[in-house]
Amino acid sequence: MVSETSEGRGFEPRSRHHHRIVEGLETGPSTMATSPDIGSRVRIKLLTHDDKTEIEGVVLPPAVRDHITVKLANGYNVSHLLSSVEIISSELPESNEVAPNKAPMINPDLPMVRIIHTGGTIASKVDYTTGAVTAQFEPSELVEHVPELLKMTNLDVHKIGNMFSEDIRPNHWNQIIDATEKAFADGCTGVVVTHGTDTLHLTASAVAFAWCGKGGNPPGPIAFVGSQRSSDRASSDAAQNLISAVKWAAEGPRPTGELSDAVVVSMHQTSDDGACSIHSATGVRKLHSSRRDAFRPVNTMPLATVRIDNENVDLDLEHHYNEARSNTLTREITSTAERFDDKIVIRQLVAGPWLTKQEIVDAASSKTDALVIHGTGLGHLPIEDSNGDTPQNLELRDAIEQLNIPALIVNQCIHGPVNMNVYSKGRIQQEIGLLGHGITSSPEAAIMKLHFALSNGMDVGLVMSQNLIGEQQQTILD
Numbered sequence: 001m002v003s004e005t006s007e008g009r010g011f012e013p014r015s016r017h018h019h020r021i022v023e024g025l026e027t028g029p030s031t032m033a034t035s036p037d038i039g040s041r042v043r044i045k046l047l048t049h050d051d052k053t054e055i056e057g058v059v060l061p062p063a064v065r066d067h068i069t070v071k072l073a074n075g076y077n078v079s080h081l082l083s084s085v086e087i088i089s090s091e092l093p094e095s096n097e098v099a100p101n102k103a104p105m106i107n108p109d110l111p112m113v114r115i116i117h118t119g120g121t122i123a124s125k126v127d128y129t130t131g132a133v134t135a136q137f138e139p140s141e142l143v144e145h146v147p148e149l150l151k152m153t154n155l156d157v158h159k160i161g162n163m164f165s166e167d168i169r170p171n172h173w174n175q176i177i178d179a180t181e182k183a184f185a186d187g188c189t190g191v192v193v194t195h196g197t198d199t200l201h202l203t204a205s206a207v208a209f210a211w212c213g214k215g216g217n218p219p220g221p222i223a224f225v226g227s228q229r230s231s232d233r234a235s236s237d238a239a240q241n242l243i244s245a246v247k248w249a250a251e252g253p254r255p256t257g258e259l260s261d262a263v264v265v266s267m268h269q270t271s272d273d274g275a276c277s278i279h280s281a282t283g284v285r286k287l288h289s290s291r292r293d294a295f296r297p298v299n300t301m302p303l304a305t306v307r308i309d310n311e312n313v314d315l316d317l318e319h320h321y322n323e324a325r326s327n328t329l330t331r332e333i334t335s336t337a338e339r340f341d342d343k344i345v346i347r348q349l350v351a352g353p354w355l356t357k358q359e360i361v362d363a364a365s366s367k368t369d370a371l372v373i374h375g376t377g378l379g380h381l382p383i384e385d386s387n388g389d390t391p392q393n394l395e396l397r398d399a400i401e402q403l404n405i406p407a408l409i410v411n412q413c414i415h416g417p418v419n420m421n422v423y424s425k426g427r428i429q430q431e432i433g434l435l436g437h438g439i440t441s442s443p444e445a446a447i448m449k450l451h452f453a454l455s456n457g458m459d460v461g462l463v464m465s466q467n468l469i470g471e472q473q474q475t476i477l478d
Contacts, residue, residue, distance in 0.1 A: 035059060035068045035082060036090040039147050042070065045086040054088070058147055077236065106154050111189035113153045113249045116179045118172070118195050119162035146239045148311065153250040158183070165196025165203070165226075170342035170451070173206040177337050180207065184219040185335065190249025192242070197226040197286055197294065201265060204281035205448040205471075206340060208263035212469040213452050216334035217257030223248045224281065225266045228292045237268045237292040244276035244306035247313050252278070252304070257331035259324055260470035261303055267295040269305060278304040282445035282471035285414060298415055298442040299473045341455035346447065348372045350412070351381045356392050360399040369454055371407040372447050379409040379418035379436055384425050401432040406460045408450050409436035410443035435464045441471040 036042050036059050043056045057070040060077060069079045149155060158179050160172070176193060183191045195203055204224040211218045225245035227238035245266035255262035260280035269275040271292050283300035303321045307314045317325075347363040349355060351373055363371055375381055382390070383397035400407060409429065411418050418439040420426030430437055439446045446464075449471065453463040466472075 035062065036087060041091045043088045043090075044068070044070065044080075045088055046080055046084060059090075071239070107150075110152065110154050111250045112187060113155055113190050113192060113246055114179075114183040114186070114188045115155060115157045115246075116176060116183070116191060116193045117157055117159045117161075118168065118176065118193065119164060146242055148243060148313075149246050151311075152313065153189075153246055155246070163196070165199040168196070168199055168203060170206075170340045170344070173203055173210070174339050174342065176203065177207055177210045177339060180211075180218065180222055181335070181337060188220065190221040190223070190252065192245045192249050193222065193224045194242070195224050195226050197228060197267075200224055200226050201281065201285050201295070201442065202444050202448060204263050204265050204284075205442075205445040206452075207337075208260060208281040208469055208471075209448055209452040210337040210339065211334070212257045212262050212331075213449075214338055214456070215257075215331065216337065217255060217331035218262050218337070219333050219335070221249050221252040221255055222263045223252075223266050223278070224263065228268075228290060228294055237273075240273055240308050241267055241276055243308055243313055244278070247306050247315050248278055248304070251315055253317065253325065254330065256325060256328050256470075258328050258470050259303075259321070261321070262469070264303060265295060266306070268292040269302075274308060276306045276308070277302040278306065280470070282441045282448075282469065283473065285442045285444065287414070299417070299440045338452070338456055340451060344369050344451055344454050346370045346372055346451060346454075348374065348447075350374045351376050353382070355382060355396065357395040357399040360396065360403070364399075364403055364405060368405060370405055370450055370460070371403065372450070373407065373409055373434075374412045374443065375409045375418065375436075376412055378416070378422055378426060379411055379420055379429075379439075380423065380425055381409070381429060381434075383428060397428070397432065400434065403433070406450065406454075407434050408446065408464065409434050410439060410446050414443065435461060438465065438472070440473045445471050 038059050038061055040059045041057070042059055043054060046053045046055065055070060055072060055078065057072040060069045060071050062069045062079065064079060066082055067079045068082050068085060069077055071077050160175050160179065163172070180191050180193075193203075193207070207222060207224075211222070223245040225241050227236060227241055248264060248266060253261075260282045263281040265279040265281055265284050266276055267279070269277040277295070279295060279297055279302050280300060283298050284295050285298050286294050287296045288294040301320055302318060304315060304317045307316065345366075345368050347366070347368045347370075349359050349363065349371070355373075360371070373381060381396065381400070382393045383400070385391060385393045409418055409420070418436045420430050420434070420437040426437075436446070441449070449468065450460065450464065452458075453460045
């Protein structure tokens, strides 16, 4: 039985009087078998309605009471009632694997990585009573579910919370930044941030600008990671995504600070297992609501690929990133990062047939610090009246021209630049003070850059035209 599809209920034995052997002890129908220690490598025989099947893997914390959950070599988890299995063999965890309620031993030959835990689907379980997914994993449980991690690094964990990412606000960005500073001050080689996927690219961009937006460079790699399927589901992508993120944090190259490589996002490369992509925080976006390869690059390419084949984990830097590294001066390391003003208010509007003067007036009159408009095509707004029958377009233009707060255009198309030099209305938009010409980062990274500039008293117009941390991919403008 696979826990994802059978709602945590294993197959009943053929007969209620069937006897089974558990770790060498014969048990009858009134005796409940006990599961081997978490982290043990087991070989078990499953008694199903059809026949007996043998599987081998690592014991994980049970997904449901009175079940045994085993992680198979292919990365999938299966759960069965203890009453329906025979445990043929059980080997205790190796010394560097996690056992419940025990701190892992420190291996002096391995680097130290800190996991900063915020929650999300990667830290969630399915409630098999309601069918809902709820954030309830503790960070230590994540490590217990992926004992391979401790073969590549020493790990410790700092918990900020068990939040879904849509609930995360700017004050949480600052808490994460605080925690990354503390991790490096404590001597960690790298940092992994577990985070829900819906706003993962936003928070990753925030941390990237915090560390590098004023010319800084963190002491080591910072990798954000999430999952599209909860960690207790058979099809979960959590384990391989986490392995990939830890691999980057422990063994990835020292960030340059110039190539948007100080903070990355680690997620599945395709819907299949076996490879995860390492993306620049400012050049990636969630582009699918449910696929395991939901995160795709925007106007750029992944920095690296982590390939996972059973116990082998290999990190391969992409050619373009290797070449760029060889032609880029690495910034000096800084021990502190900047922060975000969580009182900043940014209103977002969408260009199209329904955008009118009133939306601009309402936004500007509501204590707004900046306005972002998601423009069509190359970054356009409906501000011209070529047929003489749309006066509301001219009213919209006048309302924008009278704004006394920054107004930024980003791209509804997601991919491609904002280029306000091509069409007449783009040139008009620049004349009336709209910012955003030349943006090639993801729209979310551009908005985060705006928030960062406002938070730190920077010249917004100048900052939005600059390439602060490698967020502006100039090659697509050639």
